[in-house]
Amino acid sequence: MDEYALIMRHEDGTKIASPEQMEIWMKQTMDWIGGIAAQNKFVSGTGLPFDGARVVKTTNAKKVVTNGPFGEIKETIGGFITVKADSIDEAVEFAKGCPVLQGEGNTVEVRRIIKGDGVH
């Protein structure tokens, strides 16, 4: 079994949700994660709030720091979870349940995590 990162991206990171919307979204996310955890396939979750983010970029051979994550990045990462799965297809099935996908243009990228044992 491999571990996979499910990276959630918001099409428009500037969209700010109302408190009620946040509560609904929070519950949906917990249900989604709970469902994966119930199958004993959940590893960890990492939220990446937009506030206080920074972006470091090399421009004209200099390192420039701007307030992120908005900047020039269109699809803003909201966070990622790590799951265990027997195949990328299984990981993709998990990803399909993610609440961010309710928003048009939002994405969940599925990436296998390298094992770090020098072989895989």
Added chain:
Amino acid sequence: MQQQELIPHLFRTEYRKIISVLCKYFGFAQMEIAEDIASDTFMTAAQTWGLNGTPKNPTAWLYTVAKNKAKNYLHHNALFKNKIVPEIKKASENFREEEIDLSSENINDSQLQMMFAICHPSIAIEAQIGLSLRILCGFGIEEISDAFLTNKEAINKRLFRAKEKLREEKIRIEFPNAEEIDERLAAVLRTIYLLFSEGYYSESTNETIRKELCFEAIRLCTMLVENRSTNKPEVNALLALMYFHASRLDARVNENGELVLYDEQDTNLWNPEMISKGAYYLKCAATGNTISKYHLEAAIAYWNTQKEDTKEKWENILQLYNRLLQIEYSPVAALNRTFALAKARGKEAAIIEAEKLKLADDHFYFTLLGELYTGIDNDKANEHFQKALSLAKTKTDKQTIQKKIDRL
């Protein structure tokens, strides 16, 4: 109290105190001596009280006799003269060989220190429980084997090996220091939790023993809560959890010894004082920055003390299981989460989730599937119940499943 009941009662309450102090004094290397002296004291009590009548202060009598027997042992033992005396002289000037301190403070301290020593990670968990029952709770070998549904030889072997291990690893009977205490406390809590579960879910037919196991677990946890260095949030949470569960002990089993399921329990048999105590300790647990699995389980247990089938109850339980499963997966939690999902969102949604769980060897899994399909597709429900029946091992479990089939 009648003479006949007095000694077993005192055995239960005083043996563990005497033995904690003696064990600490003699160390694990000579634990058998401590046990012999303690047992001998009670033997003497049984003999002399029968002839001379019960003393005015039985507890004080026991303590005096125990001290004297220990003193005699030390004086008559060559080992003491040749090995220990030089050691003692090396130790401290204030040390006196007769100083076996049976004050309540030392008893409490010794018991706590014993708890940490016994619940050491290097000892197998069943051995930790067995030793805790013997030394911390004053249970007899027969009572312990009854609780574990095994025989006296097996228990004796288990305890023997545990003591060997304690000697090998040179485990000290002392309070862990500040850096170690959280980790060691985790092991102690786990043992207490398992001890409670042994009582709560035991298949033993001895009703009294089972309840006593639960209450002993509660008593040990209470000792931890009452001591400043171990009075941590998760300890309070565990105590709350146990009180909530224990409040239903009288309602769980009917006169025929059959298990009464939650939905059918007579709430008049639920103990409101224990529910209150649980709520009190849950409130005490609500401090600090971390949520332990005990917090989540206690919160779930709280909701289970509210019999009314509200959406709020089940939505809360669902969210609590969502979080619990992230901290620590267990098949039981997965099944309970799915059950809560059914109550909060409907059976169809729960069926979809249940079929993903794939707990193929678990009779509880198929029982749940059977319940979810009941009323939706009774043929499928029956199929699942039959599978559950074939996997179930104990009589109680089979009875429970059969009842569900009969109701289809």
